[in-house]
Amino acid sequence: MAASAERARHWQYAELPGVDLLRARYVEKIFVRHTHENFVIAAIADGVEVFHHGGADQYAGPGTLALVNPDTPHTGRAGVPEGWRYGAVYPSPELVAEIAAETTTIRGTPGFSSPVLDDPYAAGLVHQVLRAAEEGNALAADTLLRVAVTRLLRLNGGPLPQRAVRTAGTHVAARARAVLDERMAEPPTLELLATELGTSPFALLRAFRDAYGMPPHTWLTDARVRRARHLLDTGSAPAEAAVAVGFTDQPHLNRHFTRIVGVPPGAYQRERKNVQDGEGRLLLPSKAWQNRQLSQTYVKKTVENPTQPSSGTPWESGSPSACPASPSG
Secondary structure (H helix, E strand, O other): OOHHHOEEEEEEOOOOOOEEEEEEEEOOOEEEEEOOOOOEEEEEEEEOEEEEEOOEEEEEOOOEEEEEOOOOOEEEEEOOOOOEEEEEEEEOHHHHHHHHHHHOOOOOOEEEOOOEEEOHHHHHHHHHHHHHHHOOOHHHHHHHHHHHHHHHHHHHEEEOOOOOOOOHHHHHHHHHHHHHHHOOOOOOOHHHHHHHOOOOHHHHHHHHHHHHOOOHHHHHHHHHHHHHHHHHHOOOOHHHHHHHHOOOOHHHHHHHHHHHHOOOHHHHHHHHHOOOOOHHHHHOOOHHHOOOOHHHHHHHHHHHOOOOOOOOOOOOOOOHHHOOOOOOO
């Protein structure tokens, strides 16, 4: 299958604040090492995605979910010649923490324990969230999203590890990141940055990689794209955003933006301005989760059956009402 078969839609639904949405089919697409501010919950419909995460390649096929915690470096590429097709939701850390506090017993900052989970039921929920958002069904979209996140946290969640005790190296890395963030448009060379921080270039490089999982120049590109997204969201033209974050021109931004976000900045901005556009429906998975009554079933059960259902119902291990409530630590 040629790369011309690739398509992607990256958008937001106004009734799901703090959540990005994506439908995509990729064949030759390669995501470079990058991070997200939000959680990644990607449900694979067809093919296989391979992503480097935690020091190893992870494989996600049909019915599985690729799960990445915020600010966690990872990559992405096809694991089979035909590529992969998937739908993804990107809930904010605040929303996930809110859901965890209400429906789980997780103490501390919640996150996912394993980067791949084989759970076709949860994968179907993700695609139903996307369908509900496309159809403007706010009640179903919000309900199904919360049910999906609850289920994933119950099956594959726990408190994120506490940050390591700060050492001299981590302190230098943090100062370097602050400098790069402040001087994003005109960053210093590695040598000048090291001199400014009172260390050597290779010592700084090692400290930065240990602290953030990537060298300073890769982190800077990722940070530039992240800031460009915010500028595009507030109405800046792609060419203006490119210069503001330190890229030489719009084609320079286009190249890096597409390698990290998955769509060009122009397409990204158009979709987020028109959250009710229905073009993405062409990517809706068929077969396993084409039951369009699922959202109605969940909404109905939420209202009519607030108590824990008997074993074997669709709510089992996935429903907020089936989970003990506990405040997070």
